Amino acid sequence: MKIRKKAILMVLVVFCLNFTAFAQNINLNLNNVTVKKAMETLKEENGYSFVFASGDINTQKVIRVKVNNGTIDQVVKQILQDQKVSYEIKNKNIIVQKNEASNQTDSNKKKVTGTVVDVNGLPIIGANIVEKGTTNGIITDMDGNFQLETAGNATLQISYIGYVAQSIPVGKQTNLTITLKEDFQNIDEVVVVGYGSVKKSDLTGSISSISAKDFNKGISRSPDQLLAGKVPGLMVNRSSGDPNSSVTMQLRGPSSLTASTAPFYVIDGIPGASINLVSPDDIESMNVLKDASATAIYGSRAANGVIMVTTRKGRTGKPQVTYSGYAALESVSGRVNVLNADEHRAFLAEHDMSLAASDEGNGAGTDWQKELLRGVGFSHSHNLSLVGGSENTKYNASVNYLSNEGIVKHSNYDRLVARIGVDQDALNNRLHIGLSVSGSFIGSDHVDYSIFNYAARWLPESPVMSDDPANQQYGGYFQVPGRMTYYNPVAILEQRSDHRSRNILQGTGKIGLDIIDGLRFDMLTSIQTETYDQAYYQKTTDIAVLGKGNAIREFLKNTDKLIETTLNYSKTFARQHELKLMAGYSYQKIINNDGIRGTNNYFTSDATGADNLSVGNGDKAIHFQNYPNKRQSVLVSFFGRVNYGFDNRYLLTATLRRDGSSKFGANNKWAMFPSVSVAWKITGEKFMENQSFFQDLKLRVGYGKSGNQNIDPYTSLTLYGPQSSQFIYNDEWINSYGVTQNPNPDLKWESTSMTNIGIDYSIFGGRISGSLEVYNKETKDMLYKYNVPSPPYQYNQLLANGASMTNKGIEFMANVVAVDNRDFSWISTFNIASNKNRIGSLASNIENLSIAERYEGTMTLEGWTAQTVSLVKPGLPIGTFYTFKYVGYDEEQQKTLYENAAGETVTIDKLKSPDDYKEVGKALPKVTFGWNNTFRYKQWDLNFFLRGMAGNKIFNASRADLSRLNQAATCNISHEAVKDGIMEAPQPSSRWLENGSFLKLDNLTVGYQFNMEKVKEIGQLRLYVTGQNLFTITKYTGVDPEVSLSGLAPGIDNRNYYPKTRSFLLGVNISF
Secondary structure (H helix, E strand, C coil): CHHHHHHHHHHHHHHCCCCCCCCCCEEEEEEEEEHHHHHHHHHHHHCCEEECCCCCCCCCCEEEEEEEEECHHHHHHHHCCCCCEEEEEECCEEEEEECCCCCCCCCCCEEEEEEEECCCCCECCCCEEEECCCCCEEECCCCCEEEEEECCCCEEEEECCCECCEEEECCCCCEEEEECCECCCCCCCEEEECCEEEEHHHCCCCEEEEEHHHCCCCCCCCHHHHHCCCCCCEEEECCCCCCCCCCEEEECCCCCCCCCCCCEEEECCEECCCHHHCCHHHEEEEEEECCHHHHHHHHHHCCCCEEEEEECCCCCEEEEEEEEEEEEEEEECCCCCECCHHHHHHHHHHCCCCCCHHHHCCCCCCCHHHHHECCCEEEEEEEEEEEEECCCEEEEEEEEEEEEECCECCCEEEEEEEEEEEEEEECCCCEEEEEEEEEEEEEEECCCCHHHHHHHHCCCCCCCECCCHHHHHHCCECCCCCCCCCCCHHHHHHHEEEEEEEEEEEEEEEEEEEEECCEEEEEEEEEEEEEEEEEEEECCCCHHHCCCCEEEEEEEEEEEEEEEEEEEEEEEECCCEEEEEEEEEEEEEEEEEEEEEEEEECCCCCCCHHHCHHHCCCCHHHCCCCCCCCEEEEEEEEEEEEEEEECCCEEEEEEEEEEEECCCCCCCCEEEEEEEEEEEEHHHCHHHCCCCCEEEEEEEEEEEEEEECCCCCCCCCCEEEEEEEEEEECCEEEEEEEEEECCCCCCCCEEEEEEEEEEEEEECCCCEEEEEEEEEEEEEEEEEEEECCCCCCCCCEEEEEEEEEEEEEEEEEEEEEEEECCCEEEEEEEEEEEEEEEEEECECCCCCCECCCEEEEEECCCCCCCEEEEEECCCCCCCEEEEEEEEEEECCCCEEEEECCCCCEEEHHHCCCCCCCEEEEECCCCEEEEEEEEEEECCEEEEEEEEEEECCEEEEHHHHHCCCHHHCCCCCCEHHHHHHCCCCCCCCEHHHEEECCEEEEEEEEEEEECCCCCCCCCCEEEEEEEEEEEEEEECCCCCCCCCCCCCCCCCEECCCCCCCEEEEEEEEEEEC
């Protein structure tokens, strides 16, 4: 009994803001507030918590409370007036029960014990357990346990904030395990924003929140893959199956012509922290800040959006150990559709062609793509975490290991991530100290991407190895010397090695002090160091460096130092006016590429590889060519925010940030980034009191300005570097130095202003909720490289501001709780977005420096010298395909036909580039969408996720390169080319444009939650099976329609053949 009382006391301390004596005098004056607001105010100011079953109290009823120097009993009576309930005050709990017609009693009292857990098997601390029809109740302890004496025929009502309440008849049971499910109607969820957090119901900006349970399932090398298709307006694109490839991200369309368009990461409040420091298993939630009113608090780094990552922290309660892991098998999901040896021989015979003797070798048939692949790729991941703590001390630790074996031989990715953190409260909970250390250790093996093009084009009749003495110099690999860019792909794979390691270590310290009630000071310091090591080697038998070999060894160090301070003040005036103020300062210093790169060749042996450059006999002039440039930058910032709320109906948020960056010109190092947004909770109005259709309806309007400083640190300065020419000095040839970059003292930030109008809604009792957003994003002062005369300029290009671009779009999201009962539930989430991009101007802010248009997307296919297929021009979107317009094939002439500038149909020899180019398609999609469904039946769960895009074109340069039917005797061809039957050499044109729309079944997961009531040592055990990238519905004929959409020439499939994979994994989640 004593142990139970101590546990209850500790829980009350955790959940009460102020622990004071029971018989205190209370002053509470509230006018026209809801019962819910009155309860919250009483808890905030006096520490009393209400315990009641869902539905017993009308919490939206508007009341008045006026108690001066009174008792808690007087306050509760006014709050619960006319509610037809009774209550009992126990310590700091006010246990409320609905009045029943008869208050049944049973002389056969019995003791009931139990545990309350969430769907993951974790204990819920402080859950309310009340015997229905009475005021007999208790709350769960730090282990989620409770013990209550009840009547023999009692019904227990279990509730906790944010979870669906349950009523359970006791019957003959004496020990219960109760699982509470998340309440999907709860709108008081806390959302992390820049330098703080806010209730979801009080948001005024556009923010999408994704919790761990909603993340994408399957193999995730990086946390950004967890968001693919989950957030309307956010495109997450991984165009390669390489385990070492990274994704490209774009939020609400491209916002720059030259700088990066990737969103800015803030991890646990640390801006710019490396996402590689976080394992996907350690993430609790990710909040995507989309409009400028939400992102402007991060100023010059927020034009592309901000992603707030919150990791798991320690908590009060006994130590909780959790293990999650999986093992996966991967296979190729798509191949380049070229002829095999028999098919190729038949084609040659049909068209009176023959192979040269040097090509056929021993006449064996070779599947070159298969030769590069492992039969099956194996991956596995293991995550072990520990959380726990007491009232004042909380701790967390985790370690994660991932091994991702690429489907291509010699491509691998291994990562070890370790984290540990401690949070300590002191001085009567007024001083808060947090310390954490994170480390990430990554090892990767890379392959030369040229092997994929060679594997597609190499003749299938040629062998991999040859006994011919002429091939011994190549290590026995079959080669065709004298034919440029036609190398044995297996030889390249085996004769080149590229190992890289990246180690990141971060230490963080946080301190917070509650100076007085409502006033708090916080300081954060962080230092992050990253080391990068590369060892690259080409053997002496490699045909490209035959007899010489080639080695590169590089070591670089990056350092990021940060200190930030904030002062927060919050106060409620006259019970209706809520005011929150925040002011802050930030200093960040970043040093990148601090290291050295060495090269050498003419090795007599391959024994040491790149581990010992000194054994090479190459010219010393090459030893430090292409040296790394050490780069240093400093960012100093002052920022502030005002939040104001009136009567819990009208909300205002305003922010202002002033950034100073060393990256920009001497005349423009500082800039201001303001924002303002308002929200109206329509359901809080009196005219909405008697309706039941809307549970929540809120209108938001916001405007803000943010910037983009993702450029090299010395871009505004004159840079010097080695030139191609040399001169003689003291009888030695010396490399000359000259200007490699013109200065621009007026260089400044790219600035993006955005207007956003949004509606948040919840209808049908909260079963359907979501948002609708409309935005207009305009980017000005975009950086662009202009060609300039030399002289007067010392270099032929100048980076300057001036260009502009707009993105306009609409986004819709709906969360539907279709079915939700004890044994079965179905939850569906759908999002769709449409964005329209348009280039406004390409004129610079420097007089007489402008361009009308620029050709992009240069093709490097054989015979396509300097041909481009994309156009950057005012009035057009990024990714406009601009090339010859293909109209068909003349069977009689056996020539392809095109439309010239005058609209006439002509053959290819009558066309002139670029005079006859035409706009023939758009690379950026008109629509992107995602649809997630989660089913639960008793202890089984099923989840599937579909995503896709529509309205975009892909320039399939890969198909063009494999359509050389007239060259079939020297290179392989595709089945599509054979079907077309066009013997003419391929030319750049709209013939190669294809529909890029697709629908993917991204993943499908089936899981089973075991009942562990009889195994007390295990809290939760779940097994699951996941299939990833199971199928793709598309008309695109290439390997995969998910091609790169970044840069000035998106949507080009330029022989990017690293195969995408389909994976199947078996996983387990277990907690102790």
